[in-house]
Amino acid sequence: MAIDFFWRLPTHGDITTVRDPHSTRGDWSPLRDGNQAPGLLHGEPDGTSYVDHLAQIAKAAEISGFQGGLIPSFPMTDDPWVIAAHLARETKTFRFMLAFQPGFVNPVEAARLSATLQRVSGNRMLFNIITGGGGPAQLWWGDSFAHDDRYGRTTEFLDIFKGVWKGSAPLSYDGRFYKVENGLLPPSLAATDLPEIYFSGSSDAALASASKHADFYLSWLEPFDQVAEKFARVKERTAALGRRIKCAIRVDIIARPTEEEAWADVKAGFESLGPERRDAFRQSGGDSVGVSRQAGYRPADARRYEDLIIAPNLWAGFSLLRGGPAIGIVGSYEQAAQKLDELIALGADGFILAGTPHLEEAYRIGEEVLPLVRGRGQAERAGLRAVG
Amino acid sequence: MSVSFYWRLPGPDDVRNRAFDALAGGSPARLPAVHDIRNGRYGSFDHVAQVARAAELAAFDGIIAADDPGGDASLITLGALAREVRRVRLIATFSPGIGSAVYAAKKAVSFQRYTGNRFGWALQSAPDAARRRSLGDFVTDADLATRLEEFLVVARGVVESERFSYDGRFFGVLDGGFQGPLSGRPFPELTLSGDSDAALAQSARLADVHAFNLGTTDLAARIGALHAQARSHGRTVEVALRARIVSHPDGQRARLEAARAGIADAPDLITGSYDEVAARIEALHGLGVQRFELSAPRSLDEVYRTGEHVLPRVRRLIGKEAA
Ligand SMILES: Cc1cc2nc3c(=O)[nH]c(=O)nc-3n(C[C@H](O)[C@H](O)[C@H](O)COP(=O)(O)O)c2cc1C
Numbered sequence: 001m002a003i004d005f006f007w008r009l010p011t012h013g014d015i016t017t018v019r020d021p022h023s024t025r026g027d028w029s030p031l032r033d034g035n036q037a038p039g040l041l042h043g044e045p046d047g048t049s050y051v052d053h054l055a056q057i058a059k060a061a062e063i064s065g066f067q068g069g070l071i072p073s074f075p076m077t078d079d080p081w082v083i084a085a086h087l088a089r090e091t092k093t094f095r096f097m098l099a100f101q102p103g104f105v106n107p108v109e110a111a112r113l114s115a116t117l118q119r120v121s122g123n124r125m126l127f128n129i130i131t132g133g134g135g136p137a138q139l140w141w142g143d144s145f146a147h148d149d150r151y152g153r154t155t156e157f158l159d160i161f162k163g164v165w166k167g168s169a170p171l172s173y174d175g176r177f178y179k180v181e182n183g184l185l186p187p188s189l190a191a192t193d194l195p196e197i198y199f200s201g202s203s204d205a206a207l208a209s210a211s212k213h214a215d216f217y218l219s220w221l222e223p224f225d226q227v228a229e230k231f232a233r234v235k236e237r238t239a240a241l242g243r244r245i246k247c248a249i250r251v252d253i254i255a256r257p258t259e260e261e262a263w264a265d266v267k268a269g270f271e272s273l274g275p276e277r278r279d280a281f282r283q284s285g286g287d288s289v290g291v292s293r294q295a296g297y298r299p300a301d302a303r304r305y306e307d308l309i310i311a312p313n314l315w316a317g318f319s320l321l322r323g324g325p326a327i328g329i330v331g332s333y334e335q336a337a338q339k340l341d342e343l344i345a346l347g348a349d350g351f352i353l354a355g356t357p358h359l360e361e362a363y364r365i366g367e368e369v370l371p372l373v374r375g376r377g378q379a380e381r382a383g384l385r386a387v388g
Numbered sequence: 389m390s391v392s393f394y395w396r397l398p399g400p401d402d403v404r405n406r407a408f409d410a411l412a413g414g415s416p417a418r419l420p421a422v423h424d425i426r427n428g429r430y431g432s433f434d435h436v437a438q439v440a441r442a443a444e445l446a447a448f449d450g451i452i453a454a455d456d457p458g459g460d461a462s463l464i465t466l467g468a469l470a471r472e473v474r475r476v477r478l479i480a481t482f483s484p485g486i487g488s489a490v491y492a493a494k495k496a497v498s499f500q501r502y503t504g505n506r507f508g509w510a511l512q513s514a515p516d517a518a519r520r521r522s523l524g525d526f527v528t529d530a531d532l533a534t535r536l537e538e539f540l541v542v543a544r545g546v547v548e549s550e551r552f553s554y555d556g557r558f559f560g561v562l563d564g565g566f567q568g569p570l571s572g573r574p575f576p577e578l579t580l581s582g583d584s585d586a587a588l589a590q591s592a593r594l595a596d597v598h599a600f601n602l603g604t605t606d607l608a609a610r611i612g613a614l615h616a617q618a619r620s621h622g623r624t625v626e627v628a629l630r631a632r633i634v635s636h637p638d639g640q641r642a643r644l645e646a647a648r649a650g651i652a653d654a655p656d657l658i659t660g661s662y663d664e665v666a667a668r669i670e671a672l673h674g675l676g677v678q679r680f681e682l683s684a685p686r687s688l689d690e691v692y693r694t695g696e697h698v699l700p701r702v703r704r705l706i707g708k709e710a711a
Contacts, residue, residue, distance in 0.1 A: 012568075027569040047474075050569075051502040076568055079491075082498035085467025089437075105487035108524035109461070116464040119412075120433050139562035142490040142542065160524065170522070181521035186458040188400065188409045188432070 003375055004216075004248070004350035006097060007061035007069040007365075009054050010358050011077035012323075018254055018356045019268035021321045025357065026050050028076070050078065051086050057358045058087050058094045064366025068095025070128055070250065070352045074323075075140050081113060088121035096121065097198060097352070099128045102157035103143050103150060108183045111161050115185055118192035126196040128218060129154060131206065134287030147287040151205035153177040158197070158213040165194055198248060198350075202230070202290035211238040214245055216350055220294060220325035221251040223310060224346060231347040248350035249343055252318050252328035255336035255355070255369050259313075262330045263305075269321050270305035278320070294319070294326045313339055322356065336365075337372030344376055391673050391706060393699060394450040394479065395443040395691050396630070396683035397436050400459040404688070405432040433460070433468065439687045440469045443476060446695020450477030452510065452681055457523065463495060470503050477506045479579060483513040484539035485525030489559045493543035497566055500573040508577035510599070511536060527558075533590055534558070540578070540594055547575045579628065583610065592617035595625050599681060602631035602672070603655025611676040628679035629672060634659040634686075635693050649685035662693075666701035673706060 013026030016034065023034035027050060031037040038048045061069050071080035084096035105113065117125045131150045132138050145153060156175040160183070163171040170182040184190070199214035210217050217234040219227065231247045238245040256262040278300060297316040302308050308317040313331040318324060329339045340351065355361030398405050412431035440451050451473065453462035462480040470478060486492060499507035513532055514520045520527065527535050538556040545552035545564070552565040580587065580595040583604050591598040591614060598614055600607060611627050618625045632651060636642035639661035646652045646659045658668050669680060684690030
């Protein structure tokens with residue numbers, strides 16, 4: 001079976017080179033040499049905005065073989081629904097994977113928004129259902145529910161979301177977090193496809209919810225033995241409910257014509273940070289199990305970039321170079337493709353890839369790496385085995 | 389006193405919208421002699437987009453997407469239109485029952501960033517409690533006003549300050565507030581509506597624009613009451629009027645078309661020849677209406693007719709009156 005490859009839209013600026021994380025595109029950093037801040041031409045408003053840059057990336061991704069892209073949502077980012085709606089008519093095949101915390105829109109309204117997006121885009125939306133990392137960021141959003149309650153709410157949300165969309169009769173539902181009385185989408189909206197559901201979260205509560213509702217279980221990259229263990233656990237829990245689930249990995253890639261060039265870029269990026277290296281990923285006071293699994297590598301304490309090489313072609317310092325998880329793939333085009341094949345052999349059915357900068361790297365990965373991925377069956381026949 | 393014109397986009401009550409939805413649904417071809425290659429490629433959004441663009445080309449000031457439970461969600465419709473219309477203002481109608489106020493405010497800020505601050509909100513909840521419950525909103529009639537007000541306090545708080553906390557009955561936030569490039573954006577222009585004393589009192593305190601329906605009894609007095617209350621809060625509120633319009637070079641033909649659409653006797657209808665319709669609009673403007681929110685049973689045709697023939701007449705009449 002073919003593998004689903006997605007790219008990513010960076011929703012709070014786009015670093016222009018891994019060699020210098022301070023140079024960015026987008027108005028999150030001031031306009032200066034090396035930065036491009038859309039909206040300003042010689043310092044004056046020119047009618048463009050950051051969404052014009054996102055449109056460029058989305059087009060690059062769809063042209064170079066990605067199904068679409070993940071649109072992350074954090075306090076400092078633009079909003080994924082607004083981005084997807086703006087780009088729906090400017091793209092042809094790009095599928096919009098909205099990162100969404102179910103607590104933030106009531107499920108019937110969310111179904112109306114989603115179905116409208118399906119109508120406008122020709123069924124090109126899907127979800128990455130996230131449930132939030134707790135702590136101050138959760139309260140910033142106005143959400144004070146505890147970790148496991150949030151997952152209970154996610155489950156109820158998806159019960160209702162699917163029920164009012166594809167139910168044969170109006171739905172009445174009386175949950176702990178949500179209620180509905182005789183809810184049903186109108187026929188013109190209900191006729192669209194239910195969005196596919198990718199689901200993120202590493203805790204037990206996450207797996208309980210994912211096993212009931214997700215089409216794909218999505219994980220950040222972890223050491224391969226842990227990935228294998230995680231996928232096995234998810235599949236087992238889902239099978240216990242008489243359902244099937246696929247698995248996907250969200251991972252950054254630095255791929256270059258040779259491995260030396262790839263590591264040279266990592267080294268330059270690492271050294272450009274100076275002594276004030278900060279792990280952008282370590283959150284204060286959160287409750288996310290997934291985040292603490294990643295933070296275990298303590299990349300901010302490393303003295304040399306080599307200290308963070310945890311396996312051949314796996315580097316655990318990505319969270320120093322940009323916001324996001326720690327572990328990513330570094331190597332030649334062939335090595336990057338081989339890592340993807342190893343993950344496929346471990347059960348990955350899909351990937352959300354990203355690279356810096358997102359526009360040029362969408363082409364590079366699409367042109368140089370994706371063609372080298374052998375995929376299911378072929379990878380196994382070639383005797384590829386995952387190594388920790 | 390200036391006057392502006394907004395067009396309300398067609399929804400599921402529009403004949404052409406319904407026809408396009410049927411087409412998208414792959415319903416059997418109704419063109420027996422035509423080699424039809426559309427293959428479900430078009431839906432009602434294609435029609436809505438043409439109407440929006442028409443409003444821009446025909447010199448309207450803005451477009452309004454309604455919140456019709458039988459139709460599309462306004463926030464998505466306007467997001468998709470925002471790239472196709474570059475000048476007109478975009479007003480999204482939705483209910484404060486949609487969910488988190490912070491999240492709604494975040495969407496508004498992205499809209500402002502992407503559209504050059506052209507985005508506005510028209511907030512209203514379904515007046516019927518059973519309808520609200522079918523949308524997953526169990527707020528009581530008695531609590532509607534409080535919920536709306538809290539929604540606005542929180543949304544405005546996080547848009548207008550970088551550190552904001554609030555702990556209300558419906559919404560709460562701790563150390564919220566948008567930062568970096570998400571900060572400093574104007575809060576969306578706020579339209580509220582309704583005819584009751586309570587609705588006017590609420591608009592006087594909170595709204596930038598208050599929309600009445602044409603047909604409101606004693607409109608002039610209601611407008612006066614709104615202004616008086618707003619003044620007592622040291623504020624001004626712009627008066628908008630929602631009306632349906634059917635015009636034609638020949639007034640008889642306009643009335644015939646309105647009758648065919650089944651709205652000949654509707655209290656919110658303005659119909660007649662271009663001169664008649666313009667005179668009616670000018671008279672309403674004389675009562676204090678500053679903004680007209682118009683819609684029509686044949687949206688695309690009427691937005692052009694109104695833009696090309698009626699609005700120039702209205703502007704001339706108002707210019708004379710001012711001179
Ligand atoms: C692939 C992936 C993508 C994520 N994207 C987001 C995001 O865009 N916004 C966000 O607030 N959290 C995001 N998260 C974090 C989740 O909201 C959540 O904090 C995490 O999964 C906590 O769940 P856990 O305790 O079950 O691990 C993401 C997590 C994963 C695995």
